[in-house]
Amino acid sequence: MIRVVACLAALAIAAPALAAPAMAEPMPKHVGDCAKTKVARIETRLIDGDGKPVAGSGSAVDFVNGGYQVSYDQVAAIDASRPGDPAEVCLVSVPKGCPKGDHRGKIYKTVNLRSHGQWTLPDAEHSCGGA
Template sequence: MRFSVRTCFSAVPAIVLAGSVLGAAPARADGPSFDCGKAGLPAEKAICADPQLSAIDLLISKAFKGFEPEFGDKRKIARGLIADRNACGSDAACIVSAQNNALLTYGNGPSWVQDYNIALIGKKALEAAARNPKGIDQPLPSAIGQCASTHIETLTARLGDDPLETASPDAGSAATFTNGGTAVSYDREAGLVSSKVGEPVVMCLMSIPRDCPKGDERGRIYYSLNLVAKGTWALPDSQHLCGGA
């Protein structure tokens, strides 16, 4: 998968915007890459109805033309990414995560796409929390756009050898959650540093690598919102992405 983090893992936080949910990105007039008059699927209709989603779809089409996968077949990877998008139905937050995932697979998405992704998935995390006011643990999300409630189980340095609050600033950061989820960063992630063990969190799956060796599923990225400290982060579940060390 072509995340820039394959060569520089600390680049992952570039898609993280700490603090409150952002406003929507400015409207775009470009795209989509297909004829909206022939749109039949809910996801296609949602893309046609949203200028941002339409513009992102056109960017994906252009990026695909120059895509040379490290692993697997180019068209099979594309079919998987389109299936991720179509599985979202008309859920815009899910669609933009699937679209951003496609751009990251094919190369790298512009910052406004990543901002729009964070804005919509952040709003969805708040909505998910409202539907589960008691914060009952839910299974780790398995599909792009899904959100689940959980609690922080551990907060440590990246390698898990020291508590995060006493770890050196260059030791990175990591967390585990009571639903089996994990988050890892080579940086001292502000959202994790402000958190405490036991606090309730909503995790939303933003990215599933498609350009990976068979059987290597590392590198799923989750957006998380701490419902007490209000910190946020978007981090992978492993120190190395699929195909890495």
């Protein structure tokens, strides 16, 4: 009986962590649309061959819904963000005349709903058709 009670207590403590993964809306597809998501990871723009961040290479952010933004500059609002922070990401522009299958270059405005920091950045280092 003690074992059952201990197992039930452990399950009750773990239950919130076992709940469905963080719910996030998909990245917006039309200019002017927005999506609620969460910050998954804060990174530098470049990672070295050992998987370590390259200081001074710029800022990057991954979202739990698969979104990504990157800058050659250090962005203070991104650096102040933390994994798990709620965010609203809005599609600002989509490049025109891209080669078939090259979807890079969308620009998103993001507001960190915890810190209220915001930034407007692309989803890739180069726009479609670029390097």
